[in-house]
């Protein structure tokens with residue numbers, strides 16, 4: 001599943017956007033997450049008499065999260081400070097969280113589910129792991145195209161799959177689209193993350209929708225034959241390798257470059273990120289991370 005945006009360069013223009021692009025602003029992300037968490041707590045108070053006399057500090061929301069960013073932990077901390085409600089975080093890969101939820105069934109203690117990748121959250125909804133939740137605040141903050149029509153999940157952030165290139169290794173003017181990575185002139189110069197990454201799987205799905213199966217197959221065949229070395233476990237490794245000239249061009253999520261440029265990973269990565277050029281196809285593949293309320297959360301709304 002993928003979403004087109006008309007001019008992704010606008011959203012990439014600032015290196016201050018070092019986490020995913022927020023929908024539509026940082027304050028609103030905080031409000032959206034708060035709304036999801038608060039809905040669980042509010043109904044716990046309404047429906048469970050045992051909750052009505054406990055102190056705020058005894059209350060908690062269990063979050064199963066497939067996101068892996070420190071920025072989230074800051075938000076949980078701020079939420080706990082503001083509300084006195086503790087966040088108990090269970091962090092794992094999206095796929096293992098989904099499996100765990102299925103295994104736990106009605107005994108699951110999960111309240112809020114956060115997953116990266118639109119396909120993954122909509123599959124979780126289709127598997128009955130989420131419950132519908134309507135909130136005027138969420139509906140106001142999250143544009144219609146970024147939420148489930150049945151209100152089982154709401155996108156919280158967007159991420160653009162961009163290309164990063166080393167101008168000393170490749171002619172950046174000849175790389176305008178993902179399809180250009182299959183050009184034989186790039187033999188031995190392309191680096192990508194391994195195929196099990198949902199980031200890449202969604203990109204391939206996006207290309208099938210946009211360009212058709214035959215062209216996508218051709219692109220993948222050509223691109224894979226240009227691969228310079230074994231597949232990388234993460235996007236940051238791809239950016240470093242491109243910056244160091246071990247590769248000429250790679251595919252990554254935009255925010256990893258921004259985070260490195262902002263110095264979040266240290267001064268070495270900051271120097272490396274300055275050496276790469278971000279190339280954003282038009283249309284670019286944009287994915288989301290999203291959240292919803294677990295089917296068996298205390299929430300009875």
Ligand SMILES: [Fe+2]
Nearest residue numbers: 068116235253
């Ligand atoms: Fe990521």
